[in-house]
Amino acid sequence: MIFRNPLKWLFYLCLGIVLLLVGYKVYLNLFLKDFDGIHTEQVERIQRTVGEDRPFSFAVVGNINNSVGIFEDRIIPELNRSGIDFLVSAGNAVSGGGEDKYRALYGSLSHLTIPYLLTFGAHEYEEFGSFRFYDHFGPHFYSLQAGNSRLIFLDSTGKTSWQWQIRWLNDLLSRDTSAARILFIGHPPVEPEADAPFDQQDDYLAPDAFRDALLQAIEQHSIDLVFSANLSLYSDRQVGDTRFITTGGAGGLILNNDTSFYHFVRVGVSPSGEISHSLQRLEVGQHPIFKRLESLWFFIYSLLYTGYVNFILIVTVFLAIAIKLYIAIFVGKDYYPDYDLDPTPWRERPLRVAMFTNNYLPFIGGVPLSIERLRRGLEHLGDRLLVVAPSYKGQPDTEEQVLRVPSLLAMGQKREFRLANIFLARIRKRVRAFKPDIIHLHHPFWLGSLGLFMARRLRVPAVYTYHTRLEHYAHFVPLPGMLFRNLISHALIKHFANKCDGVIVPTYSTEEYLRMIGVKAPVFVQPTGIEYQRFQQVNPDDIDQLRQSLDLKDEKVLVSVSRLSNEKNIDFMIEAIDSLRQQTDVPFRFLMIGDGHQRDRLQAKIRDLGLEQHATLVGPVPPEDMATWYRLGDAFLFASKSETQGMVILEAMAAGLPVVAVRSSGIEDVVRDGLNGFKTPERQDQWCAQVKRLLEDDELRQEMSERALAFASDFSVEQFARDVHDIYATTLALTEKKRRRSSVTSGGA
Numbered sequence: 001m002i003f004r005n006p007l008k009w010l011f012y013l014c015l016g017i018v019l020l021l022v023g024y025k026v027y028l029n030l031f032l033k034d035f036d037g038i039h040t041e042q043v044e045r046i047q048r049t050v051g052e053d054r055p056f057s058f059a060v061v062g063n064i065n066n067s068v069g070i071f072e073d074r075i076i077p078e079l080n081r082s083g084i085d086f087l088v089s090a091g092n093a094v095s096g097g098g099e100d101k102y103r104a105l106y107g108s109l110s111h112l113t114i115p116y117l118l119t120f121g122a123h124e125y126e127e128f129g130s131f132r133f134y135d136h137f138g139p140h141f142y143s144l145q146a147g148n149s150r151l152i153f154l155d156s157t158g159k160t161s162w163q164w165q166i167r168w169l170n171d172l173l174s175r176d177t178s179a180a181r182i183l184f185i186g187h188p189p190v191e192p193e194a195d196a197p198f199d200q201q202d203d204y205l206a207p208d209a210f211r212d213a214l215l216q217a218i219e220q221h222s223i224d225l226v227f228s229a230n231l232s233l234y235s236d237r238q239v240g241d242t243r244f245i246t247t248g249g250a251g252g253l254i255l256n257n258d259t260s261f262y263h264f265v266r267v268g269v270s271p272s273g274e275i276s277h278s279l280q281r282l283e284v285g286q287h288p289i290f291k292r293l294e295s296l297w298f299f300i301y302s303l304l305y306t307g308y309v310n311f312i313l314i315v316t317v318f319l320a321i322a323i324k325l326y327i328a329i330f331v332g333k334d335y336y337p338d339y340d341l342d343p344t345p346w347r348e349r350p351l352r353v354a355m356f357t358n359n360y361l362p363f364i365g366g367v368p369l370s371i372e373r374l375r376r377g378l379e380h381l382g383d384r385l386l387v388v389a390p391s392y393k394g395q396p397d398t399e400e401q402v403l404r405v406p407s408l409l410a411m412g413q414k415r416e417f418r419l420a421n422i423f424l425a426r427i428r429k430r431v432r433a434f435k436p437d438i439i440h441l442h443h444p445f446w447l448g449s450l451g452l453f454m455a456r457r458l459r460v461p462a463v464y465t466y467h468t469r470l471e472h473y474a475h476f477v478p479l480p481g482m483l484f485r486n487l488i489s490h491a492l493i494k495h496f497a498n499k500c501d502g503v504i505v506p507t508y509s510t511e512e513y514l515r516m517i518g519v520k521a522p523v524f525v526q527p528t529g530i531e532y533q534r535f536q537q538v539n540p541d542d543i544d545q546l547r548q549s550l551d552l553k554d555e556k557v558l559v560s561v562s563r564l565s566n567e568k569n570i571d572f573m574i575e576a577i578d579s580l581r582q583q584t585d586v587p588f589r590f591l592m593i594g595d596g597h598q599r600d601r602l603q604a605k606i607r608d609l610g611l612e613q614h615a616t617l618v619g620p621v622p623p624e625d626m627a628t629w630y631r632l633g634d635a636f637l638f639a640s641k642s643e644t645q646g647m648v649i650l651e652a653m654a655a656g657l658p659v660v661a662v663r664s665s666g667i668e669d670v671v672r673d674g675l676n677g678f679k680t681p682e683r684q685d686q687w688c689a690q691v692k693r694l695l696e697d698d699e700l701r702q703e704m705s706e707r708a709l710a711f712a713s714d715f716s717v718e719q720f721a722r723d724v725h726d727i728y729a730t731t732l733a734l735t736e737k738k739r740r741r742s743s744v745t746s747g748g749a
Helices: 006-030 038-049 068-080 099-109 129-136 162-174 208-220 291-301 307-330 366-381 425-434 447-458 470-476 481-499 508-516 532-536 540-549 570-580 599-608 623-632 647-654 684-696 698-712 717-748
Strands: 056-061 086-089 116-118 142-146 149-154 180-185 225-228 234-239 242-247 263-269 275-281 352-356 384-390 402-405 407-411 417-420 438-441 462-465 502-505 523-525 556-561 588-593 615-619 635-638 659-662 677-680
Touching (some): 038 086, 056 242, 068 099, 099 129, 149 162, 242 263, 352 366, 352 425, 366 384, 366 647, 384 425, 384 447, 402 425, 425 447, 438 447, 447 481, 462 481, 502 508, 532 623, 532 647, 540 623, 556 623, 556 647, 570 588, 570 599, 570 684, 588 623, 599 615, 623 647, 635 647, 647 659, 647 698, 659 684
Parallel strands (some): 149 180, 384 402, 438 462, 502 523, 556 635, 588 615, 659 677
Antiparallel strands (some): 234 242, 263 275
């Protein structure tokens, strides 16, 4: 299985390594033992070790930059066996001031058996590192007495006022009686005689006033030796009676040439204060061909904390990028459908189809009605169906073709949205026993996710119907509305659809949306079917009787069908009806059919506007009676923007009703503006104007009614079922072709 797509598995392996290393960084920052005031104990160790009446020695390193390959693996072992008394960093012991860098440096220094002191340099200062240096080690500038010598550490980063440091230095040395004076400062106060590689102006001590004042103090107080780092070389320069040594070869960027090489400096101080120093060069990269390559290797090796971890991290990230680029450039892609398919074997035989849906009858809504019609249509063709759906009160006692699942949670004012208990083992047992040829999913989460899982376990294709624009249901989700609407909803649809073997959409505008968000799976445009013949068989006496029960006289009837919920934009229509009654003398009644958690609020709004004679919330109507209610109307009104296909609009057209609707993705391909209805922006003045035209122009309304009826005749349930059966057959043929190709590839490997 792994060798069928090795690049994919290699990519996820790289991603896993990155996550592990990032987790390791988090561990270093949050869980590693804390440390503070390290210099205090280091100074005490030095003063216990170094006496005034005996010589002592120490090593100076610069630009450690957390190099495991050089500093930890080469320099530290040599220092531990060299017999020197302590170590001093002249600056840039870390590659940055981040917490992980300081913790990693502390880990490296723990391998030393001798005390150590750090100079506050440029890299220690980066990324708010000054606070960490102060907490973990100590002040940014300080001094100490080591035997008969005075060691002085200054801050050259600008964190501490240079005027204050110069005054402190003059006061300190004016009273000092040490035999030898050695100063450490991160930025070099004098330029080296050789050209430093890659140096910049800000690599040297600044501002000029600081440098001039420091050089004056060095001369005035007879400082013997000045150490600095921050340049990738070794430089030894005499200025007056003072030697200025720049040492930058304990790690970091090294060119491995005569100027820039790996090294440290050994300093010896006699009881009389005589100072000697010697360069200790490390021979690294002796092979002439690989000399410069190794310098680049060790530079990368020392980029971040504990170099080997970061080297793996860097290589892994770039390897993952390389794999993605390889796939993007060299792996062939065919953006057209596979026309070399023969779905005939599946088209000509009955199929076993398992459907998973988060809502179903007796819950009234577009999705349950669509599923029920498809089920009946497919069964009429000879297919076997199993619908996995939540349980409801009032559901039929016997449903051989439906597996009802108890709910864990019911949401909504009337508990209309249910989270079924997908963890029940009997669901999986029943679906396995059913032995489906294909699984049809109607929602991209919960029961839909369970259906996709079952499809993968049973090795059968999964088809998903994109029914609903999830971004318009943000008010039902316990997340920030904008986050769900603008990001999560689209990512959820994309992720789920791309896991399926095929996606059914009702309109071309919906297909365009899926492609725009990145859906790559095969997409089939298939409008939902309607029971067209039922709307032609309504008894006129039933219409008259319904008209009398509603106390309708000579009013024109405007009908709308929708769940009473925020995303259906009912407020827009009620406010527009309030405006319309003031613009026309034609008597009319607006009938809003449907139920939902907003019913009480909408009823109060109608009452507050004084619309009781013009607008009625009818409530729920049984599906078998809907044809009569549609035929009662003269026009159909709609304002929802959350539809993928306005199925109720097609039903209204099947009853001969012209439509006035707000433009949206579910409307665009159904309502033909000026032919079977009108589409307007979400502006009440324009919407009202078109409704007013249909109310007042009987001839126009009749023409549009005839064209709406003709348009709806192409969307019968029977044709809908035949088309979906063909989609199943095509998907099964495509899946079988992929399976054969995979078997050949696996066998060849």
